[in-house]
Amino acid sequence: MPPSNYLAILPLFFFLFSSLFFPTKSTPIYSSHVCTDSNKYQPNTTFQTNLSLLLYSLSSNATQGTQFYKTTIGRDTPNAVRGLFLCRGDTLATACHHCVTTAAADLKHRCPAEKEAIIWYDVCMVRYSNQNLNSIVPGVDMSDSKNVTSINLDRFNELLAGLLNSLATKATNSADVKFATGEVNLTSSVTLYGLVQCTPELSLFNCNMCFRSAIAYIPNCCDGKRGARVLLPGCNIRYEVYPFYNSTNTLAPPLVKSRPSGRSRVEVILTFFIPVVAAMVLFTFGIFTVMRKQAKSVIQLWKETNYSEV
Structure with a gap:
């Protein structure tokens, strides 16, 4: 089996492992998800490997007791993947980890070939993208x-x-x-x-x-x-x-x-x-103020340049 395929199944093994050693009293409840259908990746590619590593990283960092984590896998722009998870502010560490792990695995199932996707559960959210992460859309x-x-x-x-x-x-x-x-x-x-x-x-x-x-x-x-x-x-x-x-x-x-x-x-x-x-x-108003200050600076610089040439 190629190395990329081993990396692609890491999140599955991590999910099974965490299910045994991090039990929770309740199952996270799915809310909604969005896949960007117009932007897909091919199987057995560097992007797929980076995405699997990203989801693994999100799931593993959810065990650290943090409710938010953001990271990027891959340095080259075409194959770089940005992602994050956010757990609800009143969620315990164990429940946060279970929700993130479940959401990450579910996201791969619901959006199997998309380069950008997001999923919401009742107490957590997981998302990834090959672009800069937008905060307003989709909603x-x-x-x-x-x-x-x-x-x-x-x-x-x-x-x-x-x-x-x-x-x-x-x-x-x-x-x-x-x-x-x-x-x-x-x-x-x-x-x-x-x-x-x-x-x-x-x-x-x-x-x-x-x-x-x-x-x-x-x-x-x-x-x-x-x-x-x-x-x-x-x-x-x-x-x-x-x-x-x-x-x-x-x-x-x-x-x-x-x-x-x-x-x-x-x-x-x-x-x-x-x-x-x-x-x-x-x-x-803020943009107008900044632009006005920049315009004054340009005019002043132009004057100083002209005076120095006289």
Whole structure:
């Protein structure tokens, strides 16, 4: 058997080994996946070998008690593979390892020849690509089949938007994990639980933009649903009317002023979308400021050059 074939089956042996020595109480739950069908690799190639080594590296590093790991296998651009895993911030090390190992093996099965793919489980995400890793696309949304009935829909949307935006701000400004959970009372008997997380390597700006993009999904995919999640490569958000995470960190309920019922759909969308617009305005202003400073520097340099030639 060629050496490349030995390397290609390493993840399988690692998975069997880890199943024996790292038992878990629960099986990770599959959520969704995306394969980039337009970009495929041929079998028994250097890229396939590098991909197998990458998935093996991700699975093995999930045993180190870390919830995030990113690496690249291969130096030459055509065959280099970039990849990472992210476990949910409230996940124990054993559960994280089991989820990453399961997801890596499952990803090879679901996307057997793609050069770019991503898979989400309930407590982890695994992805790889032959290109630079994008944080916004592709995106997947999932929602509960049932609608909210215990509270006015307008108030529900305001409380939900307030909770998710507060959690996004908290997670973005956190130093390391970029993870936050919180809850707010919908009624005296119903509580809304929220969770947000982005990959730790993202800058404050990119993490914030990823969260705002995810939150902007909600009105179109999941308006009025009892629970939903938006899964992006760089971040994810989720809310439910039941506790689904282990963290005890919560936020105080956001203050919401009473408004007349019967708000239009445009108003509901704006509740979620305004933070995205604000972030984009700040981004544009920042670019304009940088360009203006660069223009002044060029003019000054041109003047100095001309003066020196006189």
